[in-house]
Amino acid sequence: MIGCGYVGLVTGACLAEAGHEVVCTDIDRERIAKLNAGGVPIYEHHLEGILTSARKAGRISYTADTAEAIRAGDAIFICVGTPPKENGEADLSAIDHVARQIAEAARSPKLVIEKSTVPARTGIQLGRALAAYSRETNVRFRVASNPEFLREGTAVEDFFHPDRIVVGVEDESSAAELREIYRPILERSFHCPVHNGACPAGHKAEFLVTTINSAELIKHASNSFLALKISYANVIADLCERIGADVEEVTHAMGLDPRIGGQFLRAGLGFGGFCFPKDVQAFIHLAGAVGVDFDILKAADRVNKQCIDRFFEKVRKALWVLKGKQVAVLGLAFKANTDDIRFAPALEVVKRLLEEGAHVHASDPEAISRTKALYPQAAYHRDAYEALRSADAALVCTEWDVFRNLDWERAGKLMARRLVIDGRNLYSPQRMRELGFEYYSFGRE
Numbered sequence: 001m002i003g004c005g006y007v008g009l010v011t012g013a014c015l016a017e018a019g020h021e022v023v024c025t026d027i028d029r030e031r032i033a034k035l036n037a038g039g040v041p042i043y044e045h046h047l048e049g050i051l052t053s054a055r056k057a058g059r060i061s062y063t064a065d066t067a068e069a070i071r072a073g074d075a076i077f078i079c080v081g082t083p084p085k086e087n088g089e090a091d092l093s094a095i096d097h098v099a100r101q102i103a104e105a106a107r108s109p110k111l112v113i114e115k116s117t118v119p120a121r122t123g124i125q126l127g128r129a130l131a132a133y134s135r136e137t138n139v140r141f142r143v144a145s146n147p148e149f150l151r152e153g154t155a156v157e158d159f160f161h162p163d164r165i166v167v168g169v170e171d172e173s174s175a176a177e178l179r180e181i182y183r184p185i186l187e188r189s190f191h192c193p194v195h196n197g198a199c200p201a202g203h204k205a206e207f208l209v210t211t212i213n214s215a216e217l218i219k220h221a222s223n224s225f226l227a228l229k230i231s232y233a234n235v236i237a238d239l240c241e242r243i244g245a246d247v248e249e250v251t252h253a254m255g256l257d258p259r260i261g262g263q264f265l266r267a268g269l270g271f272g273g274f275c276f277p278k279d280v281q282a283f284i285h286l287a288g289a290v291g292v293d294f295d296i297l298k299a300a301d302r303v304n305k306q307c308i309d310r311f312f313e314k315v316r317k318a319l320w321v322l323k324g325k326q327v328a329v330l331g332l333a334f335k336a337n338t339d340d341i342r343f344a345p346a347l348e349v350v351k352r353l354l355e356e357g358a359h360v361h362a363s364d365p366e367a368i369s370r371t372k373a374l375y376p377q378a379a380y381h382r383d384a385y386e387a388l389r390s391a392d393a394a395l396v397c398t399e400w401d402v403f404r405n406l407d408w409e410r411a412g413k414l415m416a417r418r419l420v421i422d423g424r425n426l427y428s429p430q431r432m433r434e435l436g437f438e439y440y441s442f443g444r445e
């Protein structure tokens with residue numbers, strides 16, 4: 001496993017839990033030292049438990065010596081980051097760097113698997129790079145693409161219970177090797193840490209063998225489609241506000257049609273995180289590079305960026321002047337059940353509030369320390385009620401259950417003004433008004 005970030009750790013931990021022997025490496029030596037000391041650098045439900053048990057059982061180990069990790073494995077998963085460049089194109093320099101390391105260190109044949117999200121045709125380049133950098137003429141490299149579809153917050157569950165496992169390969173032996181790696185998951189012969197061995201009966205994961213180009217495209221096409229759905233719901237919400245309809249009534253009814261499906265139709269602050277924003281950008285860029293104008297996706301991206309503007313219009317309308325106001329920000333992570341703040345809408349909210357001279361009191365169950373490093377000027381409270389004390393307004397940015405279940409009667413008594421601007425449509429407008437709140441959300445009156 002090269003890259004011990006979100007995907008690398010979840011993949012490594014789950015494959016170890018499923019019975020494989022896993023060696024992990026990362027360019028970040030501090031991260032490796034922390035892992036070796038029994039620490040877990042990210043917050044993800046169930047991850048700590050399975051990493052601890054795999055380490056105790058000797059099925060997972062960590063080394064900062066990349067060559068050692070490369071030599072230990074027959075199959076090497078590349079899980080490094082592929083961040084966006086200024087122009088939206090995926091930055092593949094970490095993949096190139098890893099290709100050189102693998103080519104130089106390998107002494108035996110390797111199946112090199114792209115787990116990172118990469119644009120179509122990266123596999124072809126990866127194969128060329130491995131051949132070009134290799135010093136041992138008799139070491140054979142095969143390349144495969146195995147895109148990851150896990151969702152942060154439920155990553156371990158998703159890994160053990162996937163809808164599909166996609167493998168893009170060049171030959172049958174690579175497909176067979178990957179099928180063997182995933183056999184415990186396909187046959188459900190692992191001990192599930194999420195359901196403690198009693199997994200609900202569900203449909204079995206499909207194992208799909210495709211070309212490498214198709215596998216790479218499947219990942220970008222899937223994430224971009226989900227992003228489209230979210231932006232579509234946000235435009236419907238805008239329409240609802242202007243016409244006087246309720247977006248939840250509309251999207252609920254839409255979602256009952258199985259051709260549409262109810263998921264990813266939630267209006268609000270829009271999508272963030274390390275996947276959707278950058279994958280949408282990278283897909284638009286890839287399409288443009290081969291002469292396909294992906295207008296529909298560009299529009300989805302634009303709509304998403306406008307969500308923050310629409311949120312601030314509501315904030316300004318309600319609060320008027322922001323300078324000097326005390327504002328509680330509920331939620332910093334880009335979604336619930338993670339400490340990941342990459343491209344989180346809440347960060348933009350905090351940034352704009354601070355720029356305008358508001359006093360920000362933020363709360364999040366897991367993402368405070370990461371946000372504090374970026375915005376030390378704000379005050380942070382683990383307890384949401386402390387963030388709400390004396391606040392002129394509460395801005396809801398992440399759909400954590402602790403916020404969903406807040407006692408607003410209690411909160412109202414602590415706040416200087418009963419004003420809530422809800423970027424995630426967590427509460428009933430009627431109930432909030434009954435409690436004496438001025439309440440604004442997306443696409444609802």
Ligand SMILES: NC(=O)c1ccc[n+]([C@@H]2O[C@H](COP(=O)([O-])OP(=O)(O)OC[C@H]3O[C@@H](n4cnc5c(N)ncnc54)[C@H](O)[C@@H]3O)[C@@H](O)[C@H]2O)c1
Pocket residue numbers: 002003004005006007008025026027028031079080081082094097098115116117118148149150151152274275
């Ligand atoms: N986070 C998700 O939910 C998710 C889901 C599916 C796919 N992906 C994709 O997986 C990839 C990784 O995402 P992530 O969220 O795990 O990122 P991450 O930033 O959490 O982890 C990347 C890791 O790679 C390490 N790294 C970078 N360059 C390296 C090098 N040359 N050698 C060794 N290690 C190196 C970094 O130090 C870091 O620990 C991305 O392409 C992302 O799009 C992410």
